Amino acid sequence: MILFRIFVSLNLAGLVLIGALQAFDFPQPSGLSNSQKDFGGRWGVDDGMRIRDCRREGAAPGGTYRAAAANPAPAKMQAPGGTEKKRDSSYRREKIEEWLAALAAHKPGRPEPAAAGIGRWDEGDLEIPVDFVTKLASGSSSAKRTLARASTRRLLHLTDQEAREGNLNRILKQGAMLHTDIALLGLEKRPPPLLGGQMGVFADGRLGMQPKKVHWKFARRLLDSVSPSPARDPMVRKWYIATTAHMLNQRLLAYAGRNIERALEIFPSDDKILFYAGVLHETWASPCNQNILLPPLSEVIYGSKGPELKRARHFFRESIARNPDFPEAHLRLGRVLGLLGTPQQAVAELQLAAPAKDPQLLYYASLFLGRECEMLSRRTDARNHYQRAASLYPAAQSPLFALSQLAHSGDDAEGALVALQRIFESPVRDFWKDDPRWVYDLAPVRDADQLIAEIYSLFGEVAQ
Amino acid sequence: MSAVFIAAAALAAVSKEHTFRVAAEEVRIDVLAIADGRPVTDLKTADFEVLDNGVRQQIQYATLQRKMPVAITLVFDMSASVAGELLVHLRNAAYELLADLGNEDRAGLITFNNAVVLGSPLTRDLALVRQALERARPFGNSSLIDASYAGLVLAETQSDLPLVIIFSDGRDTFSWLSGDSVLETAKRSDAVVYAVSTGRLPNKTFLKDLVEFSGGSLFEVEMSKNLPAMFLEILDEFRRRYLVTYTPTGVAESGWHKLDVRVKRRGVHVRARPGYIRKSREERAR
Numbered sequence: 001m002i003l004f005r006i007f008v009s010l011n012l013a014g015l016v017l018i019g020a021l022q023a024f025d026f027p028q029p030s031g032l033s034n035s036q037k038d039f040g041g042r043w044g045v046d047d048g049m050r051i052r053d054c055r056r057e058g059a060a061p062g063g064t065y066r067a068a069a070a071n072p073a074p075a076k077m078q079a080p081g082g083t084e085k086k087r088d089s090s091y092r093r094e095k096i097e098e099w100l101a102a103l104a105a106h107k108p109g110r111p112e113p114a115a116a117g118i119g120r121w122d123e124g125d126l127e128i129p130v131d132f133v134t135k136l137a138s139g140s141s142s143a144k145r146t147l148a149r150a151s152t153r154r155l156l157h158l159t160d161q162e163a164r165e166g167n168l169n170r171i172l173k174q175g176a177m178l179h180t181d182i183a184l185l186g187l188e189k190r191p192p193p194l195l196g197g198q199m200g201v202f203a204d205g206r207l208g209m210q211p212k213k214v215h216w217k218f219a220r221r222l223l224d225s226v227s228p229s230p231a232r233d234p235m236v237r238k239w240y241i242a243t244t245a246h247m248l249n250q251r252l253l254a255y256a257g258r259n260i261e262r263a264l265e266i267f268p269s270d271d272k273i274l275f276y277a278g279v280l281h282e283t284w285a286s287p288c289n290q291n292i293l294l295p296p297l298s299e300v301i302y303g304s305k306g307p308e309l310k311r312a313r314h315f316f317r318e319s320i321a322r323n324p325d326f327p328e329a330h331l332r333l334g335r336v337l338g339l340l341g342t343p344q345q346a347v348a349e350l351q352l353a354a355p356a357k358d359p360q361l362l363y364y365a366s367l368f369l370g371r372e373c374e375m376l377s378r379r380t381d382a383r384n385h386y387q388r389a390a391s392l393y394p395a396a397q398s399p400l401f402a403l404s405q406l407a408h409s410g411d412d413a414e415g416a417l418v419a420l421q422r423i424f425e426s427p428v429r430d431f432w433k434d435d436p437r438w439v440y441d442l443a444p445v446r447d448a449d450q451l452i453a454e455i456y457s458l459f460g461e462v463a464q
Numbered sequence: 465m466s467a468v469f470i471a472a473a474a475l476a477a478v479s480k481e482h483t484f485r486v487a488a489e490e491v492r493i494d495v496l497a498i499a500d501g502r503p504v505t506d507l508k509t510a511d512f513e514v515l516d517n518g519v520r521q522q523i524q525y526a527t528l529q530r531k532m533p534v535a536i537t538l539v540f541d542m543s544a545s546v547a548g549e550l551l552v553h554l555r556n557a558a559y560e561l562l563a564d565l566g567n568e569d570r571a572g573l574i575t576f577n578n579a580v581v582l583g584s585p586l587t588r589d590l591a592l593v594r595q596a597l598e599r600a601r602p603f604g605n606s607s608l609i610d611a612s613y614a615g616l617v618l619a620e621t622q623s624d625l626p627l628v629i630i631f632s633d634g635r636d637t638f639s640w641l642s643g644d645s646v647l648e649t650a651k652r653s654d655a656v657v658y659a660v661s662t663g664r665l666p667n668k669t670f671l672k673d674l675v676e677f678s679g680g681s682l683f684e685v686e687m688s689k690n691l692p693a694m695f696l697e698i699l700d701e702f703r704r705r706y707l708v709t710y711t712p713t714g715v716a717e718s719g720w721h722k723l724d725v726r727v728k729r730r731g732v733h734v735r736a737r738p739g740y741i742r743k744s745r746e747e748r749a750r
Contacts, residue, residue: 204544204605205635288605291635397579398640401610405641408649420617424582431578431604437640438578
């Protein structure tokens with residue numbers, strides 16, 4: 001049976017959503033098999049240079065999920081624009097020069113025409129310069145020989161020191177920033193693939209489709225080649241944290257999943273990245289992503305509520321093990337423990353988050369403590385926590401529903417109605433901000449814009 | 465059907481128009497009697513039999529609801545998935561339902577997406593309900609469970625026959641309250657819940673459980689243009705239900721009371737809530 005595999009996430013704001021999931025476990029055609037032997041040309045990258053396997057990146061430029069599953073033939077057969085031109089050395093050089101010119105012209109955060117131009121390239125063309133540069137940065141003997149040539153140094157505008165050391169970090173980081181901005185600034189306007197290349201998008205539990213975005217993965221590939229290793233480069237870490245925060249903030253969960261997966265390979269002990277991994281799985285366990293209407297014979301790539309909550313618990317615990325003074329991780333671990341049916345443990349964790357000074361965190365802690373106390377039949381404590389949450393955000397509906405239901409379950413019909421009346425009498429001013437619970441999934445990345453600004457500054461310095 | 469333990473002190477009002485039930489230790493069960501798929505409407509009190517936790521009860525009266533004013537709380541999904549033609553049909557269905565109400569009947573409107581909004585309290589001025597429905601705009605996600613809770617509690621504020629009609633695609637994506645907690649609320653409420661869902665729902669869903677606990681029905685419509693006829697059918701069926709009343713005797717005061725309602729006529733089946741929750745005098749006093 002052929003299954004569509006759709007990576008779903010929720011588009012609460014109607015902005016963007018979901019990801020698709022060939023990238024996770026379908027055999028993906030890389031579209032690079034010929035480029036290995038064809039690459040070389042006047043810059044002399046030889047046949048012995050290993051080409052990075054892009055299958056896990058979902059590199060296929062075309063093909064719906066059905067097509068990818070049923071016919072894992074080389075994607076180059078489906079590549080927009082055909083393959084003949086890709087074999088042509090002059091064409092590749094032209095693309096590499098164009099890409100390098102865009103790099104030189106690009107200022108982080110600015111949608112220059114050159115960047116917009118790269119945003120219109122199809123995936124096969126994008127492979128050309130990225131493959132070229134990452135091979136040169138590999139440190140292999142053939143790469144060193146190529147870098148030693150004056151023509152290569154002129155092409156790349158390398159300094160003598162960069163050429164001598166084989167250090168392409170500046171170009172790699174500029175390239176990563178270029179592709180990051182193409183993704184961030186909405187400059188990706190590729191021609192529609194011949195056979196799909198769509199991402200499932202969920203809004204209000206229903207499926208839609210969007211073109212698949214590819215520039216994040218090119219940015220990652222470039223950073224993977226940073227020397228001496230990406231794991232030892234603080235800029236790479238900051239890039240992963242900022243871009244993951246952005247993806248989570250935009251509810252681009254499929255893309256965030258790929259980012260986090262690679263980030264954990266590079267930085268397995270980073271408390272922030274572990275925390276983001278927990279947030280991702282916690283979000284996947286939410287009703288927004290669980291109560292969805294899928295087409296027949298389709299499935300999502302994430303798990304059901306229980307397994308996703310357990311994954312979230314694992315990552316939050318790992319994060320706290322590295323950084324015990326992390327109130328937001330305690331908060332989320334506490335909530336997850338509650339949802340997993342361990343209210344005593346949940347209360348203990350939530351109490352570690354309760355002293356937080358941030359009113360939004362305090363609101364969450366109070367709300368969740370109320371629920372866990374209710375589970376433990378500590379009704380007075382529950383009421384007090386709910387009331388505290390209600391006092392922090394008077395327009396929030398969640399604590400009032402909680403207070404009303406708590407009263408009703410105690411046969412206090414009047415109390416139930418009074419709390420409900422407060423909901424009805426309070427006009428909804430903002431369907432996203434009145435109640436912080438409505439943006440609980442975004443709370444851990446509310447600093448996303450600031451983080452992006454920081455990497456703009458850092459990567460901008462590299463260009464200078 | 466609506467099984468209800470009418471305890472109660474007076475409740476605060478949501479609007480000045482509301483009246484509230486006064487304490488009385490009687491149980492009301494809302495019962496639909498069916499034969500050959502059609503409601504049976506010629507039954508007498510003596511035709512009914514009620515077992516409360518297995519103990520036969522003395523029925524005080526069984527009255528056809530057609531003769532009584534109803535209070536209908538409409539709980540409508542206004543999330544993004546309702547936009548377009550579906551919303552047009554939903555509004556038309558509500559307008560036809562309102563047009564079919566009598567002078568003594570009341571209606572109110574709750575809409576839900578991310579938030580739960582009282583469009584109109586229960587009122588005899590049905591124009592207010594129509595206006596509220598015209599103002600509502602689809603947006604965001606579905607707080608179905610929270611809104612169902614609000615509908616149940618709002619329905620309790622009326623002494624008239626409380627009917628809650630929920631329209632949704634049946635998928636909650638945003639509520640704070642849990643489905644189980646609201647099902648507990650339904651066990652304490654005398655409101656009958658009818659639900660209309662677009663498309664077929666999985667076997668185990670909140671809406672299916674809710675209508676079962678309240679003794680109502682779930683209608684799954686494939687074509688939204690059928691909504692007006694569906695809503696009128698719901699009202700018609702509700703008016704053909706019986707209100708069966710008794711004062712519990714020989715059973716424990718508190719806890720879950722399993723109900724078994726029967727009609728002593730061959731070929732007639734009943735639909736009624738499976739039980740209700742009652743608290744002891746001491747518990748209520750606390």
